[in-house]
Amino acid sequence: MRTFLILLGKELRAFFLSPVAWVVLALFMVITGQSFSLSIGLLREKPSDFSIVRWTFFPQWFWYYYFFLFPLITMRLFAEEQRAGTLESLLTAPVRTWQVLMAKYSSAMIFYCVLWLPALLYFGLLHWVMRGDVEIPMGALGGSYLILFATGLFHVAVGCLASSLTRNQIIAAILGYALILLHFLAGTFLMYLSQENPDRLRPLLDQVVTMRHMDYFTLGLIDSRPLAYYVSATVLVLMITHQVLEYRRWKA
Amino acid sequence: MMINVQNLTKRFSGRTAVDGISFQVQPGEIVGFLGPNGAGKSTTMRMLTGYLPPTSGSASISGHDVFNDSLKARREIGFMPENVPLYEDMRVAEYLSFRAALKGVKIREVRSHVERAMEYCGLTEVKKKMIGTLSKGFRQRVGLADALVHKPRLLILDEPTNGLDPNQIRQVRSLITQLAGEHTILLSTHILSEVQMSCRRVIIINKGTIRADDTPDALANNLQSSGTVSVELKAAPAEAEEKLTALEHVRRLSSSDAGGGWHRYELRVEPGGDVRVDISELARARQWSLRELTQHNATLEDVFVELTQRD
Numbered sequence: 001m002r003t004f005l006i007l008l009g010k011e012l013r014a015f016f017l018s019p020v021a022w023v024v025l026a027l028f029m030v031i032t033g034q035s036f037s038l039s040i041g042l043l044r045e046k047p048s049d050f051s052i053v054r055w056t057f058f059p060q061w062f063w064y065y066y067f068f069l070f071p072l073i074t075m076r077l078f079a080e081e082q083r084a085g086t087l088e089s090l091l092t093a094p095v096r097t098w099q100v101l102m103a104k105y106s107s108a109m110i111f112y113c114v115l116w117l118p119a120l121l122y123f124g125l126l127h128w129v130m131r132g133d134v135e136i137p138m139g140a141l142g143g144s145y146l147i148l149f150a151t152g153l154f155h156v157a158v159g160c161l162a163s164s165l166t167r168n169q170i171i172a173a174i175l176g177y178a179l180i181l182l183h184f185l186a187g188t189f190l191m192y193l194s195q196e197n198p199d200r201l202r203p204l205l206d207q208v209v210t211m212r213h214m215d216y217f218t219l220g221l222i223d224s225r226p227l228a229y230y231v232s233a234t235v236l237v238l239m240i241t242h243q244v245l246e247y248r249r250w251k252a
Numbered sequence: 253m254m255i256n257v258q259n260l261t262k263r264f265s266g267r268t269a270v271d272g273i274s275f276q277v278q279p280g281e282i283v284g285f286l287g288p289n290g291a292g293k294s295t296t297m298r299m300l301t302g303y304l305p306p307t308s309g310s311a312s313i314s315g316h317d318v319f320n321d322s323l324k325a326r327r328e329i330g331f332m333p334e335n336v337p338l339y340e341d342m343r344v345a346e347y348l349s350f351r352a353a354l355k356g357v358k359i360r361e362v363r364s365h366v367e368r369a370m371e372y373c374g375l376t377e378v379k380k381k382m383i384g385t386l387s388k389g390f391r392q393r394v395g396l397a398d399a400l401v402h403k404p405r406l407l408i409l410d411e412p413t414n415g416l417d418p419n420q421i422r423q424v425r426s427l428i429t430q431l432a433g434e435h436t437i438l439l440s441t442h443i444l445s446e447v448q449m450s451c452r453r454v455i456i457i458n459k460g461t462i463r464a465d466d467t468p469d470a471l472a473n474n475l476q477s478s479g480t481v482s483v484e485l486k487a488a489p490a491e492a493e494e495k496l497t498a499l500e501h502v503r504r505l506s507s508s509d510a511g512g513g514w515h516r517y518e519l520r521v522e523p524g525g526d527v528r529v530d531i532s533e534l535a536r537a538r539q540w541s542l543r544e545l546t547q548h549n550a551t552l553e554d555v556f557v558e559l560t561q562r563d
Contacts, residue, residue, distance in 0.1 A: 003354065006350070006353045006354050007354070010350050014339075014341070017341065018341070084337050084338075084339075084340070085333065085335060085337030086337040086338065086339055087337075088298070088303055088333045088337060089331070089333055089337055089338075089351075089398070091302075091303055092298075092301040092302060092303050092326060092329070092331045092333070093326065093351070093354050093355050094323045094324075094326040094327045094354075094355060094356060095354060096323070249303060249304060249305065
């Protein structure tokens with residue numbers, strides 16, 4: 001545990017001392033802030049089926065930037081250590097490979113969570129400005145954060161895997177992006193297929209299609225099946241990453 | 253026993269980098285690991301530090317197997333990898349504190365350990381600098397400080413003076429000599445003078461096998477085969493060559509014209525015998541004029557060349 005915390009501390013420092021992190025954070029605040037103000041405008045014009053939470057977190061352009069986030073966060077993690085050779089000094093210290101992996105993964109996950117925190121502030125501000133004369137659907141808010149966390153767990157793990165496969169950060173980023181997009185598109189493809197065969201594919205859809213999870217959770221419908229899906233997929237991907245790191249040493 | 257290596261082998265896809273080597277190192281020894289580039293030095297060190305798993309054979313560090321009991325073995329080691337990989341975006345003191353804590357130094361003692369290591373390696377003046385901005389010499393010292401910051405019993409240094417200028421090499425070498433009292437040291441190099449000056453024992457390795465394992469002096473003495481004797485004579489060349497070659501212990505001979513009827517002969521001599529007496533007696537009997545007769549003792553460099561180029 002001590003070793004893990006030391007490694008985590010180092011990784012977090014590396015995150016928050018690098019300019020890239022702050023640029024990402026700033027860009028992200030611009031995007032979510034813009035979404036928030038647009039959704040207020042939208043709701044003022046005409047009534048909508050969806051709540052302000054839904055419009056803020058998942059505007060139409062959500063899918064355009066959401067997947068870019070993960071390569072940006074994770075591409076450096078292992079690729080940089082392998083390029084600089086520091087993986088050797090790291091792994092010849094008395095540490096276990098999984099401690100290194102979990103420290104890096106957790107630091108990326110913490111950074112990902114930090115990215116979403118300012119959005120909470122928006123709703124707090126709105127509440128304050130309106131002197132409580134606005135209803136913020138807490139269920140939808142909680143559900144949105146939960147599903148963002150769950151998909152984040154999985155996507156950050158995929159980013160780690162991509163980063164462990166190469167010593168080039170650019171390749172790691174592209175590979176991570178491709179894998180994440182592949183998973184997403186496979187889900188959309190299933191949705192397309194289900195139009196012809198709704199009864200048979202329906203149960204599968206609820207399990208694995210990210211877009212559908214987002215729809216449910218942002219309504220405040222919390223379903224344990226997608227959560228179980230993302231957690232187990234995360235564990236699987238992290239185990240593969242661990243094997244990759246070990247295998248590279250065997251082969252080297 | 254500090255290091256015990258038994259039949260250690262490492263095969264990479266199709267290529268054998270280390271081929272069944274065995275050696276032991278006792279506590280307090282300073283052992284030089286000598287060999288040309290690509291001989292298997294780094295691979296052996298990486299196996300000892302648990303970075304690469306061996307294909308077969310075993311190695312242990314003070315009784316802890318490097319593969320099955322890797323964490324305990326690694327705690328005993330301070331390792332400085334080849335080319336000294338470091339985190340460019342950390343400050344020197346910050347990096348060393350991180351490394352000390354990672355290697356199990358108690359949080360309260362990290363500071364004193366780091367101060368001591370920095371003082372030892374002459375890093376106090378740059379402790380607040382980013383590692384990325386340091387010169388090669390300083391980087392090398394940071395690597396060394398990293399290796400010894402947790403006071404390990406064994407230091408494994410992979411080419412600690414690689415790429416340094418002569419002054420820096422001298423500094424690092426004197427640092428290593430200072431460290432000798434407290435640590436067992438295994439260092440690799442292809443610079444011979446370094447081994448001769450700082451090591452009490454040399455292991456010469458080539459193409460993955462151990463070619464020699466002895467003190468530098470003994471190696472040089474035992475391998476007088478690469479010693480030579482120079483002779484300058486005034487005599488009929490054909491006769492002189494024939495007689496000299498016929499002498500006991502002489503293996504090979506090369507001659508050159510030294511002008512004015514003089515000829516110079518370089519004799520390669522086998523270990524054991526001193527041919528100089530025979531030559532002077534031969535010259536007297538044949539009534540040759542003799543103006544030079546010199547024996548050149550083999551240096552470690554000769555031994556190195558002899559052992560690593562024979563095939």
